[in-house]
Amino acid sequence: MTSWESRYNAVDKLPLDKIENKVIKNMIKKAYRSQSITKENIDRRFRYVVETHIVLCTVIQEQFRRLGLANIASIFGKNHATILHYKRCYYDFLFQDEIFSSLHKELTNIALNDLYNGKGVNLEGKTKSEIQEELASVIAENARLKRKIQTVSEILDV
Numbered sequence: 001m002t003s004w005e006s007r008y009n010a011v012d013k014l015p016l017d018k019i020e021n022k023v024i025k026n027m028i029k030k031a032y033r034s035q036s037i038t039k040e041n042i043d044r045r046f047r048y049v050v051e052t053h054i055v056l057c058t059v060i061q062e063q064f065r066r067l068g069l070a071n072i073a074s075i076f077g078k079n080h081a082t083i084l085h086y087k088r089c090y091y092d093f094l095f096q097d098e099i100f101s102s103l104h105k106e107l108t109n110i111a112l113n114d115l116y117n118g119k120g121v122n123l124e125g126k127t128k129s130e131i132q133e134e135l136a137s138v139i140a141e142n143a144r145l146k147r148k149i150q151t152v153s154e155i156l157d158v
Contacts, residue, residue: 004025004028004029004032004042005039006039006042007025007028007042007075007076008025008028010074010075010076010077011024011025011028011075013074014067014071014074014075015067015071016064016067019114019115020064020115022114023063023110023111023114023115024060024064024075026110026114027056027059027060027107027110027111028056028075030106030107030110031052031055031056031103031107032052034103034106035048035049035052035103037049037052043077051094051097051100052100052103053076053086054086054087054089054090054094054100055090055094055100055103055104055107056076056107057072057073057076057083057086057087058086058087058090058091058104059104059107059108059111060072060075061083061087062108063108063111063112063115064111068080069083069084090104112131
């Protein structure tokens with residue numbers, strides 16, 4: 001059993017679709033490999049293991065907002081209060097650490113690319129504000145198309 005398989009089993013129990021499930025597993029795998037976390041130390045309280053979990057929990061919470069704290073906590077065998085503490089730790093001090101800031105960015109990119117690139121949105125190299133602008137544009141286009149469908153439906157009396 002690899003170091004991340006126990007986490008995979010916990011992810012499989014969450015209310016996620018196939019793509020979301022795969023994205024979270026990819027993020028776990030990337031984080032554990034980049035920080036050399038093995039099955040022997042995965043549940044130990046070594047600083048680099050805890051800090052890796054802090055980054056993972058933070059990114060999962062940011063990218064999967066509908067996934068509650070208790071669900072995120074279940075991945076790591078923690079409770080919801082620990083996840084709140086992790087997020088506070090990340091934004092209070094860990095985001096200034098070059099290694100973990102870089103890991104946060106890599107995991108965020110994995111999530112954004114895997115979740116949205118398959119749907120025709122190019123996020124490569126875009127900043128958060130550029131992604132938000134892109135999202136606003138897609139939402140506006142969606143609203144325009146809904147109005148167009150409604151107009152056609154009214155004309156056809158459907």
